[in-house]
Amino acid sequence: DPKIIQKPKYLVAVTGSEKILICEQYLGHNAMYWYRQSAKKPLEFMFSYSYQKLMDNQTASSRFQPQSSKKNHLDLQITALKPDDSATYFCASSHENTEVFFGKGTRLTVV
Amino acid sequence: QQKVQQSPESLSVPEGGMASFNCTSSDRNFQYFWWYRQHSGEGPKALMSIFSDGDKKEGRFTAHLNKASLHVSLHIRDSQPSDSALYFCAARKTGNTRKLIFGLGTTLQVQP
Numbered sequence: 001d002p003k004i005i006q007k008p009k010y011l012v013a014v015t016g017s018e019k020i021l022i023c024e025q026y027l028g029h030n031a032m033y034w035y036r037q038s039a040k041k042p043l044e045f046m047f048s049y050s051y052q053k054l055m056d057n058q059t060a061s062s063r064f065q066p067q068s069s070k071k072n073h074l075d076l077q078i079t080a081l082k083p084d085d086s087a088t089y090f091c092a093s094s095h096e097n098t099e100v101f102f103g104k105g106t107r108l109t110v111v
Numbered sequence: 112q113q114k115v116q117q118s119p120e121s122l123s124v125p126e127g128g129m130a131s132f133n134c135t136s137s138d139r140n141f142q143y144f145w146w147y148r149q150h151s152g153e154g155p156k157a158l159m160s161i162f163s164d165g166d167k168k169e170g171r172f173t174a175h176l177n178k179a180s181l182h183v184s185l186h187i188r189d190s191q192p193s194d195s196a197l198y199f200c201a202a203r204k205t206g207n208t209r210k211l212i213f214g215l216g217t218t219l220q221v222q223p
Contacts, residue, residue, distance in 0.1 A: 041215075042115070094209070097209060
């Protein structure tokens with residue numbers, strides 16, 4: 001029974017379009033994150049939120065915007081999609097600075 | 112230059128054998144380390160954390176940290192085919208940051 005739900009599991013998008021990746025966690029954690037995993041690259045930190053406030057932002061591009069409507073939600077909006085954005089995006093959560101739990105990911109392909 | 116480097120890139124051990132993974136960081140501000148495992152099609156899952164110098168043992172898994180040399184290792188004894196996966200070292204700096212820095216990973220294949 002997954003405690004971090006990511007939707008959709010797979011996503012194909014056209015270059016220049018906009019997509020929203022959904023994430024909900026039911027672990028009662030106060031911190032949520034987005035990471036990106038691309039081929040031949042390490043798992044890359046993107047954002048961290050704590051109590052719905054942005055803590056760390058490592059994404060240079062403003063095309064990536066996290067959105068937190070509830071404390072257990074952290075969606076990721078990506079605008080003006082490029083082929084280089086193709087990757088698996090993982091949502092994660094933790095209680096304070098303890099172990100980080102990851103979802104199963106959304107695999108995004110931009111054509 | 113990658114801040115967390117892992118070796119080897121891939122590893123094959125027989126069932127029941129010992130698998131060993133290495134991780135070196137290039138930044139002395141990294142003080143907290145985790146080992147994660149990722150099976151195909153899944154998200155990474157934490158195996159264990161280590162924050163103090165020395166060994167930490169949890170079942171078949173033993174982690175070792177040497178802060179002076181910025182070296183972390185993970186050893187799996189009695190390896191099972193279900194241990195076949197991608198293993199990551201992850202590090203976090205001191206201070207009020209939640210950011211984990213991951214290595215590129217080591218692919219483990221346990222041969223039945």
